[in-house]
Amino acid sequence: MRAVDDPVRRVRSRPVEDSVLEAAWLYYVEEWNQSQIAERLQVSRATVVNYLQQARELGHVELRVDPVTFNRQRLSREMRDRFGLASALVVPGPSYSLASVALAAARYCPDLIEPGDVVGISWGETIYEMAERMLPRAIADLTVVQMVGSMPSPYIFTSESCSTNVALKLSGRVVNLYAPAALASAEAAALLRQEPLIRQHFALLDRMQKAIFAVGSMDADSHVVKSGIATPDDVAVYAERGAVGVLCGRFVDGDGRHVVGPVDERMIGITPEKLSGLAAGILVASGENRVRAMRGAMVAGYATHLVTDEPTAQALLQLND
Known part of the structure; x- marks a missing residue:
């Protein structure tokens, strides 16, 4: 029997690092809001906040004061x-x-x-x-x-x-x-x-x-x-x-x-x-x-x-x- 393609399962099984990078890109570059990102990644809004924090701590995103x-x-x-x-x-x-x-x-x-x-x-x-x-x-x-x-x-x-x-x-x-x-x-x-x-x-x-x-x-x-x-x-x-x-x-x-x-x-x-x-x-x-x-x-x-x-x-x- 052919397995059913489940996009939610695909999202949840991807490496966390990929989700962190995607969340950072969508938020800081494409200017999506956190609710939109949560829906896209099929995670909670709190998880998106955590992803964005990880992106900053890992140096993937750097916020600078002008x-x-x-x-x-x-x-x-x-x-x-x-x-x-x-x-x-x-x-x-x-x-x-x-x-x-x-x-x-x-x-x-x-x-x-x-x-x-x-x-x-x-x-x-x-x-x-x-x-x-x-x-x-x-x-x-x-x-x-x-x-x-x-x-x-x-x-x-x-x-x-x-x-x-x-x-x-x-x-x-x-x-x-x-x-x-x-x-x-x-x-x-x-x-x-x-x-x-x-x-x-x-x-x-x-x-x-x-x-x-x-x-x-x-x-x-x-x-x-x-x-x-x-x-x-x-x-x-x-x-x-x-x-x-x-x-x-x-x-x-x-x-x-x-x-x-x-x-x-x-x-x-x-x-x-x-x-x-x-x-x-x-x-x-x-x-x-x-x-x-x-x-x-x-x-x-x-x-x-x-x-x-x-x-x-x-x-x-x-x-x-």
């Missing part, structure tokens, strides 16, 4: 004019949103990186989330370098995970810093800095053309305290000396100047002035408690490109110089 369009936004223009930035991507919306800023940076930052670049990566929740949300893209001869030493941290976003994830997403070579962010004594840190492997690492950082970094707060539950780099007493000393936030593990004042204090001689990592003069310093940050440190990073010239959200941009523009 910086030219967003730079025409009023807040973006004002931020660029006020702080002398090459670009300011301001995520629209009434609320502070680290997740939205990280997603915008994930779509935007790879466009600023070119083949052969040496790119420094800092650490923190925002940078980690950005790396997690990046879509796979191969950038030839890319080197990604960890800028801050490692630390025993209660967070998933360690220094080495941030740099490693960016390198994995962009098919680059990762060079992690095999040293603690802060040692027990200044003497131990001084000895470690003389190790050939550590000296080679900092020689590579001297060659970096671009950097992606965030800024941290100085709250009692801030990352710099929770990760063990500084104690609350240390933070109080830095605050008395004019510090308003943390940049690459170092304390900075409202003009971005490095505030030296009790932790610095024990630290392994770059100092803020190393971010000066780069082809691109990309600051990715959100939050009212980070505004003064963000201003400092821009005023000092460390940041040439900014990714933030609307409330943070408004707060920055309202700060008195």
